[in-house]
Amino acid sequence: KIDQLSRETRNMLEEYRKLLDGSEYQAAYTRELEELQRAQEERLDELREQIAQARITQQRIVPLMRSMADALEQFVALDLPFHQTERINAVLDLKARLRRPELSVTAKFRLLLEAYQLEQDYGDNIESWRGPLEFDGRELSVEYLRVGRVALYFQTLDGEASGYWDRRSQAWLPLDDRYNRDLAQALRVAQNLTAPQLLNLPMPVAGGES
Numbered sequence: 001k002i003d004q005l006s007r008e009t010r011n012m013l014e015e016y017r018k019l020l021d022g023s024e025y026q027a028a029y030t031r032e033l034e035e036l037q038r039a040q041e042e043r044l045d046e047l048r049e050q051i052a053q054a055r056i057t058q059q060r061i062v063p064l065m066r067s068m069a070d071a072l073e074q075f076v077a078l079d080l081p082f083h084q085t086e087r088i089n090a091v092l093d094l095k096a097r098l099r100r101p102e103l104s105v106t107a108k109f110r111l112l113l114e115a116y117q118l119e120q121d122y123g124d125n126i127e128s129w130r131g132p133l134e135f136d137g138r139e140l141s142v143e144y145l146r147v148g149r150v151a152l153y154f155q156t157l158d159g160e161a162s163g164y165w166d167r168r169s170q171a172w173l174p175l176d177d178r179y180n181r182d183l184a185q186a187l188r189v190a191q192n193l194t195a196p197q198l199l200n201l202p203m204p205v206a207g208g209e210s
Contacts, residue, residue, distance in 0.1 A: 040071055044116065047109065061105055062098065065112050069095045072115060080152045080165055082127075082144065090115065123149045128190035135163065135172050143187050147199065155183050164202070175202060 047061065073091045076084070094115045098108050127146045132139060133154055142154040152165040154172065162175040162183045175183070179202055186201055188194045 040068060040075075040116065043068060044113065062108070065108055066095065066098050068112060069098055069115070072119065075119065080146065080149060080167075082122075082146050082152055087119070090118070122146075126186075126190045128187050130157075133172070136174075145183065145187050145190055147186075147201070151201065151203075153183055153186075153201070155180065155187065159184050 043064070047064065069091060073088065073095070076087045076091060094111055097103060097111055103111075126148065129144050130141065131144060133142045133144075134140075135142075135154075140156055142156055145153040145155070147153075153162065153175070154164075155162040159180055160177075162177075162180050163172045164175055165171075166173045182200045185194070186199045189196055189199065
């Protein structure tokens with residue numbers, strides 16, 4: 001299970017989320033994902049109760065779990081594009097396991113719960129990693145920064161160029177050079193190289209940075 005963040009880091013993430021609430025588009029997009037997640041959590045609770053009380057047959061529950069795996073795949077596809085290949089492959093693996101007749105209903109339900117929990121945990125932390133990026137016709141090696149599910153940034157290894165993922169255009173857009181230092185500091189926080197603090201980053205509002 002992913003380690004829990006310190007209280008200070010959680011507070012920092014909550015403050016940043018509050019800032020992003022000022023964007024009408026961001027708020028609408030977030031509500032869409034939250035409603036999808038809430039609906040699936042309600043179905044998980046219902047399934048858990050029915051399994052415990054033995055009120056649901058395997059013929060009913062297995063198709064229902066498969067539909068929830070389909071919904072999880074849709075959720076990942078709509079989300080910020082971080083670790084996309086890994087996350088989609090995990091859902092595809094889950095769907096394959098749900099089709100295995102030798103696995104018990106309880107085992108399949110546990111796998112479904114674990115998959116949902118893993119995706120839910122992404123919304124409660126910040127993360128940085130190094131990877132390739134095709135940007136403006138060039139293949140770059142960059143440091144990525146994910147702030148929960150509210151924002152995704154990148155910065156080149158020399159710190160001279162930065163950008164963010166724009167949800168509306170579904171593309172990476174450049175950040176003004178004045179944000180390079182702030183993003184570099186945020187990367188240090190995510191890498192545990194400096195104490196947690198409020199991130200001074202631009203809000204990725206619809207149609208461009210704020």
